[in-house]
Amino acid sequence: MKKSSCSLLILVLLWSNGVFGQDLLNLLEAEQKDENQYAPSAFMMTRIAFGHSTEVRPQNVLDVFVANRFWNTPEESTQSFVADRMSSRIALEYAISDRLTFGAGATTFDGLFDAHLKYRAALQRNGDGWPITLTLFQNMSYDSSPIADQSVSDDFSDRLSFTSQILVSKRFNKNFSLQLAPTLVNRSLGLSAADPTSIFALGAGVRYKLGPHVSFVSEYYQVFNPLESRTTFDPIAFGVNWELGDLMLQFMLTNSWFMVEDAFITRTPNNFNFRNPNLNFGFNATYVIHFKNKLKK
Amino acid sequence: MNKVLLLLTTLVLTLSNDSSDKVICRQGSVSFFSYTSVENIKAQNNQVSSIIDFESSKIAVSMLMNAFVFEKALMREHFNESYIESDIYPKATFEGEILDFEPAMEGAQIRIVKGLFTMHGVAEELEIKTKIEKSGSTFTLTGSFETLVESYDINIPPLLAGNIAKTISVDFRFEYEPYEEK
Structure with missing residues (x-):
């Protein structure tokens, strides 16, 4: 009886510990805006070979x-x-x-x-x-x-x-x-x-x-x-x-x-x-x- | 015995549900520097979020890699596209513990923050000396550390190896306010 309640106690403590650790990053995840980010550029260069690509340069x-x-x-x-x-x-x-x-x-x-x-x-x-x-x-x-x-x-x-x-x-x-x-x-x-x-x-x-x-x-x-x-x-x-x-x-x-x-x-x-x-x-x-x-x- | 167990369980449950023992930072800043004789590269991210749990002294930091702003606009594209591959690894995270943290102590305390920093899919164990300042209910964490580029499995072409320092220095500043669960 004593043994089993002890292991149960450890289990509960472990569980709570795990929740604490995982919780923080999940909380941050929830905080961050959920919008889809802009995809990185499709071509990087303003031309694919001879023709223009969709790429434009940032200002200035x-x-x-x-x-x-x-x-x-x-x-x-x-x-x-x-x-x-x-x-x-x-x-x-x-x-x-x-x-x-x-x-x-x-x-x-x-x-x-x-x-x-x-x-x-x-x-x-x-x-x-x-x-x-x-x-x-x-x-x-x-x-x-x-x-x-x-x-x-x-x-x-x-x-x-x-x-x-x-x-x-x-x-x-x-x-x-x-x-x-x-x-x-x-x-x-x-x-x-x-x-x-x-x-x-x-x-x-x-x-x-x-x-x-x-x-x-x-x-x-x-x-x-x-x-x-x-x-x-x-x-x-x-x-x-x-x-x-x-x-x-x-x-x-x-x-x-x-x-x-x-x-x-x-x-x-x-x-x-x-x-x-x-x-x-x-x-x-x-x-x-x-x-x-x-x-x- | 069973009563003690029940008591402990309820205690743990109430603790894990209680939100007033956490502080959050939504617009923390992280900047990194690479100094070489060829080129100095500096980048800053002002949208880093972080959270501290006083009960466990645990801290978590999360940042979006494509929120780093560089002096040269095109560097940001190169950084995200060719080096950090932010469409595969959009975030860098830190999970750790503030050692010997005393949340109740007013004023400044210098503590070691120990934990796992994950970037570009690679987790690195870091120990960061951090200055923690408390005034009322707000906390400010500042500090800097250095880390090796080669630890993070980032592909740098030999031709550009001279432009990027082997050791990157990182500065951070987080201002926390009490966390209210939404």
Whole structure:
């Protein structure tokens, strides 16, 4: 009798002890707001490969963005060092607010000057919260390349192209993110009567993380009503993104040497294969500069 | 004997249901520092919650990892995404005991807080020297400690190893008020 009541006593004390220990964290759990947290970014970089991702930078952050494409001409032998042709796009992109980014850039090979506004309308939340990240993208580009054909109307307004995109991304888990991008491109320069001025496309991009800082990416744009007067191909890219703190590097293989939306979506002249000049090696470097110390109010 | 047992049981039950012997902190601050010759990194979290139970001298702390604010906005993303993996391990918690704690003592007392700190899925035994100040019904706990990054199974690429200190110093400050059960 005595023995059993003693063990019962110990049992009760143990039980109460266990409740005390577990209780405190559970009490804190109950105190903390139960709302779903924002999901971490789906892509980290503002571009998946050549196209924009849903990502925007926090306020007062400047991205110095340099993109390069290298490719060879079909000639059997050339005197060029490393690659026969290269194109560079240098751009500055500044985050006006946590949602809105303005960027402007220039490309060497095709003489495109471009500017864009990017607005993140909604951000994905964890759990059963809001499921997707939604970003609106509007770009305008000016084609400064010389046109030999006198019959082509090339006033300032003719040389402008516009691209509107609705970027929708979802981070499915830590490693895998997917983006869809319904796109409308409006352009008029050098088109024949048979060509559409409004071109519709759907972009798809994926990221799969290979490690904490390295990810594999792929991007593809399906063009629904391509140009009729010349043969164009859908742009595709396979690449590796590497995050190094303030520096982010992207390496890719692609069939398009264009780097501005309206150009690579509607004008890519090559298919994706390993014959010159179809295969392009692409290299993007983004350097991130912070103008605001978030710890100082 | 049975009466004693009954008495003890009721005593324990009343104690565990009583809430006035606890204090809570809802907006405590925890900051950490990493000093290297390459880069100084500082982060602060002002939404840390903590609770102390006087009866058992037990203390619990819970913080959301993505509430840490860094000097550079992008560091926060890197911290959550690549280092602390906050979508898998959203919280860091501490469960421990204040040794020789005297809740009734007015003014300052310096005590050792001993317990388990869990972050990034790794539990570490810590002993933290803490200053406890009591004025009326409010308590303030302040202190700092150092901990090794490598204990927490955090993946740091060799290229960035120079940017992140091996030892991270942590400062904390919690202000407690009486806990009322909702």
